[in-house]
Amino acid sequence: MTIYLIRHGETFGNQKKRYIGITDEPLCHPGRCFLAQIREKHRYPIPDLLYCSPMLRCRETAEILFPGVEQHLEADLRECNFGEFENQNYQELAGNKAYQRWIDSNGRLPFPGGESREAFQERSLNVFYRLEKEWEQLDVEKTIAIVAHGGTLMSILEAVGIPSGSYYDFQVGNGEGYRLEGEKGQYHYQKLGE
Structure with missing residues (x-):
C-alpha cells in the first residue's frame, strides 16, 4: 500500500508563526502559488x-493538488486544539x-483550555487505524493521500514509521509530506519536498 501524508499549504497564521x-x-x-508549483512538478500522484x-486550509490544498478528486472529510484528522495559545x-x-x-515540559503538558498531546495523538492514530482497516478490505492496491496538519502527520509517523523516530523528528513544511510504503501499522517512509 502506498500512502501520501501531506501537510496543508501555507496560511497567514503560518507566515506569522502562530499556533x-x-x-x-x-x-x-x-x-496557493507554492502548491500549484508542486502540482506542476507531479510530486504527488493523483x-x-x-x-x-x-479545515478549509486542507480542503483548499487538496483541491489545488488534486483538482476534481473526491475528498473524504475526516473530522479526527484536525490539528490539535491549542486552547488559550x-x-x-x-x-x-x-x-x-x-x-x-x-515550553518547559517539552510540550507534554496539555494546552490550557485545549487538548493534551496524548489525547490529540490518540485521536489522530484512531482515525488512521480505522481507515487502515477499510483499506485492507480493498481488493486492489490503491494509492491513498491524506491532506492534514503538521501535528497530525507527526503523530501518525511517530507510531507507524520505520525507522522509528520521535514526534518532532517528523516536522515538515507547508505543502511537504511523506510517501509511505507498507501495511498494518508498519510503514517505511520517504520525506518529500526537501
Missing part, C-alpha cells in the same frame, strides 16, 4: 482515495506563565 489549530483560515496567496481534515505566536505569548510551563 493555528481550530482556527479555520484559508490558504494565503504564496501558499490518488485513488483522498482523505482530508475538514490558539492564534498567537511565541512572541505574543512571551511572559505568559502557562506558556512557559508548557
